[in-house]
Amino acid sequence: GAGVSQTPSNKVTEKGKYVELRCDPISGHTALYWYRQSLGQGPEFLIYFQGTGAADDSGLPNDRFFAVRPEGSVSTLKIQRTERGDSAVYLCASSLLAGGRNEQFFGPGTRLTVL
Amino acid sequence: GNSVTQMEGPVTLSEEAFLTINCTYTATGYPSLFWYVQYPGEGLQLLLKATKADDKGSNKGFEATYRKETTSFHLEKGSVQVSDSAVYFCALREAGSYQLTFGKGTKLSVIP
Numbered sequence: 001g002a003g004v005s006q007t008p009s010n011k012v013t014e015k016g017k018y019v020e021l022r023c024d025p026i027s028g029h030t031a032l033y034w035y036r037q038s039l040g041q042g043p044e045f046l047i048y049f050q051g052t053g054a055a056d057d058s059g060l061p062n063d064r065f066f067a068v069r070p071e072g073s074v075s076t077l078k079i080q081r082t083e084r085g086d087s088a089v090y091l092c093a094s095s096l097l098a099g100g101r102n103e104q105f106f107g108p109g110t111r112l113t114v115l
Numbered sequence: 116g117n118s119v120t121q122m123e124g125p126v127t128l129s130e131e132a133f134l135t136i137n138c139t140y141t142a143t144g145y146p147s148l149f150w151y152v153q154y155p156g157e158g159l160q161l162l163l164k165a166t167k168a169d170d171k172g173s174n175k176g177f178e179a180t181y182r183k184e185t186t187s188f189h190l191e192k193g194s195v196q197v198s199d200s201a202v203y204f205c206a207l208r209e210a211g212s213y214q215l216t217f218g219k220g221t222k223l224s225v226i227p
Contacts, residue, residue, distance in 0.1 A: 004158065031213065042119070042204050042217030043159070059214070091159065095213075104215065106151075106159035 002026070004107035006092050012113045013082055021077040021110045025094030032075050033104060034059075034067055035091040043091050049075060082114045117142045121205045121218035128195055128225050136190040136221045138179075138205035146207040148172075148181050148188040149215070153202045162190075162203070195225045 035043035069075040095102040163172030168183035
């Protein structure tokens with residue numbers, strides 16, 4: 001079956017612009033996660049959805065970052081007024097259910113470059 | 116807070132060599148421990164995991180043992196192959212949580 005997909009695979013934008021990154025989880029997975037991976041670092045948690053609601057957004061770095069999942073499936077990570085420091089690979093993962101026994105399956109990521 | 120420290124890379128080995136990638140962790144509770152692998156051009160994949168002390172996770176010839184006394188989860192493989200070339204991430208998840216905390220990753224290159 002299809003895995004987690006993310007679009008676009010690469011996004012180049014200019015400082016100050018708005019970007020949207022899309023994640024299509026595995027069909028039937030209720031939990032969805034966003035992580036950010038900066039160069040030379042491991043992924044860092046941003047936000048977690050259970051169904052349509054953001055159950056934990058404590059990892060979002062500031063209010064320029066926002067994510068939605070209106071129908072409990074596809075999610076969009078939105079970044080306003082992008083800064084060069086936002087350049088990173090943004091990873092999406094999904095799991096059948098939330099919680100400790102459910103493996104998170106990762107997508108290939110979107111590489112964001114802010115010039 | 117939680118943290119994961121893994122050995123710096125890159126690591127270059129000849130085919131059939133023995134592999135160890137060290138990983139130690141700091142956590143407030145009793146976490147589950149994971150090794151993820153990222154092959155070139157692909158997403159992160161779970162390689163193995165262990166959920167309690169003294170558990171051994173294993174997959175594809177790789178092994179790691181959850182050592183609570185040394186807060187470690189070192190990854191080992193007896194004989195690496197060229198196809199094992201990838202970036203390996205150690206990670207933890209606190210009990211009752213869903214956030215994964217990752218190390219910085221170790222790039223492994225296996226040469227014929």
